[in-house]
Amino acid sequence: MTPVLSSLLDDVLRRNAGEPEFHQAAREVLGSLGPVIEANPHYARAAVLERITEPERQLIFRVPWTDDEGTIRVNRGFRVEFNSALGPYKGGLRFHPSVTLGTVKFLGFEQIFKNALTGLPIGGGKGGSDFDPKGRSDAEVMRFCQSFMTELYRHLGEYTDVPAGDIGVGAREIGYLFGQYKRITNRYESGVLTGKGVGWGGSLVRTEATGFGAVVFAQRMLATRGRSFDGARVLVSGSGNVALYAIQKVHQLGGTVVACSDSSGVVYDRDGIDFELLRQLKEVERARLSEYAARRPSAEYRANGDIWALAAETPIDVAIPCATQNELDATAAATLAGNGVAAVVEGANMPCTPEAVQVLRAADVLFAPGKAANAGGVATSALEMQQNASRDAWTFEYAEQRLDDIMTGIHDRCAETAERYGAPGDYVLGANVAGFVRVADAMLALGVI
Ligand code: GLU
Secondary structure, eight states: OOHHHHHHHHHHHHHTTTOHHHHHHHHHHHHHOHHHHHHOHHHHHTTHHHHHTSOSEEEEEEEEEEOTTSOEEEEEEEEEEEEOSSSSEEEEEEEOTTOOHHHHHHHHHHHHHHHHHTTSSOOEEEEEESOOOTTOOHHHHHHHHHHHHHHHGGGOBTTTEEEEOBTTBOHHHHHHHHHHHHHHHTOOOGGGSSSOOGGGTOOTTHHHHHHHHHHHHHHHHHHTTTOOSTTOEEEEEOOSHHHHHHHHHHHHTTOEEEEEEETTEEEEETTOOOHHHHHIIIIISOOOTHHHHHHOTTEEEEETOOGGGGGGTSOOSEEEEOSOTTOBOHHHHHHHHHTTOOEEEOOSSSOBOHHHHHHHHHTTOEEEOHHHHTTHHHHHHHHHHHHHHTTOOOOHHHHHHHHHHHHHHHHHHHHHHHHHTTOTTOHHHHHHHHHHHHHHHHHHHHOOO
16 A cells, blocks of 8 residues: 555544444555556545545434333434435445444445446445344334434435445335335435335336346356356355345356355255245245255255355355355455355455455455445446336336346446556456546546535
8 A cells, every 4th residue: 555545544544443344444445546546646636535535424313112012222323424426325224233333334435436336326325223123023123114214314315315225124124214204204205215115116126136236247257267157056145135136146047056144054955045945934934044944855054154164065166245244254265265266256245354355366266346246236226216217117127137237337347447457357456446436536526525
């Protein structure tokens, strides 16, 4: 890192004490920007880096709600409106007990560059709460969402800030949040939230988009080395929305996903994961993953198992971490690289630790960072906003074609940028630089704000 960038990073670390995930994300992005900053001194003169690392607005609020026993509970709500140079703040809401301001800032910071890479007019933001939806009844989730939106609504708008889902926030939560927004504002403002049900303003393919998009990105990346998913054996960690549809797309492309996981363990299915059974369990029954093995003779459940360790047991070609941040460490990366894995593709946000990325890079394993590979979700959210604005609803085929084109565009933009900066095949550099330049140029055009 150049002296200018490392002193800037020191400032970011000092001013955002106790936020290790945000530090990690900032270090990674700034680490790629040396050559761009050197070649474009006007970015430094306009303090673009100082501004881009400082959120435009950070909201923290109390969320009181009543559980089914009548006990009053209090959670903390967050929305970090990070950057609106390219469009309204756009990014999901995460409901998980681990959520802190630092988590939301890391996600919001990543979102700026991810959204820029899509080429669509969306700024970056993220939000959430330390509320844990696990084990809560529908009525409790509804009351929580209503209370959360009762504060947040005043900060939202289709031209201002447009949340969506993330971990712990799916179609059910978006429905309750939208209902409360509509009630408070007396406006059917469809474009204020994305990930809506397809019957009331949602877009076809939005549910599948993050997982589908990650696999399309992987397909393009594999093709640069003359490989494909046909006959490939794949590990997909997680079993939420991203993992589920990554699995479906791998199977559509002729590959086999042999394992997935949740926070309690791993399912290894010798015959390949049965997508329909998994979807039924996770989306309809909201069951734990252990239930999958109970219903499928070819599968075994390993409580507390490590999904990446499977690469030492059975041949694996591609690994797609789709669970959560920092789930794949240097040891796991060494197991993957040492056993002939060709590519690691981040379906989740920052699932690989920096040390893991180093190990993969040293072993010449193809690596796709989340801000490029998982951008299909937010890109399809932007397509949902587009349909809402034109009061239209596209077919599945048309929406999927748009998603494919966007993912191919992101892949090519990252690859070309990496090449131009003398680092062919470095998708981390390509994604950070290409995303940054688009936002930085817009910030320059808009003046010092
Ligand atoms: N939470 C998703 C992400 O990490 C999607 C955000 C959105 O659709 O706005 O990109």
